[in-house]
Amino acid sequence: xxxxxxxxxxxxxxxxxxxxxxxxxxxxxxxxxxxxxxxxxxxxxxxxxxxxxxxxxxxxxxxxxxxxxxxxxxxxxxxxxxxxxxxxxxxxxxxxxxx
Numbered sequence: 001x002x003x004x005x006x007x008x009x010x011x012x013x014x015x016x017x018x019x020x021x022x023x024x025x026x027x028x029x030x031x032x033x034x035x036x037x038x039x040x041x042x043x044x045x046x047x048x049x050x051x052x053x054x055x056x057x058x059x060x061x062x063x064x065x066x067x068x069x070x071x072x073x074x075x076x077x078x079x080x081x082x083x084x085x086x087x088x089x090x091x092x093x094x095x096x097x098x099x
Contacts (some may be wrong), residue, residue, distance in 0.1 A: 004076050004085040010036050014043060014074075015095035024062060026051060041076040041085075045069065052098075063098035 006014075014034050021032045029046040050066035074087040 002084070004039060004078065004083050006036075006085055006087055006091075011091055011095050013037075014092055018043065018045070018092075018096065019064075022049060022064075024051075025049060036076070039076050039078045041074065044071070044073040044075075046071040064096050065098070067093050067096055 013036055014032075017032050017034045018028075021030060022028055026049045027047070028049065030044075032043045032045065034041050034043060047070055048068040049064060050068070051062040052065045054061045054063055069089055072089055074085060074089075076083055076085045076087075
């Protein structure tokens with residue numbers, strides 16, 4: 001396998017793992033494990049997380065409005081061997097930012 005192509009579901013899976021790791025934080029400097037379909041990997045990320053305020057009478061939340069990466073690496077492993085991938089951080093952001 002030359003390079004692992006990441007599909008829409010792979011970005012969703014990665015965004016969910018990152019969201020779980022973030023909680024309500026506004027900064028992250030961590031490695032996040034990701035289990036994809038036929039591959040596993042990790043996202044090493046240092047980033048600033050911008051959040052808005054969604055305030056209503058019955059709830060309060062702080063949705064992600066932007067992610068500013070300082071450093072990132074995305075590693076993928078298939079059958080115990082690390083392989084290159086076509087990961088794009090800009091694509092991941094589209095699954096993180098709440099509109």
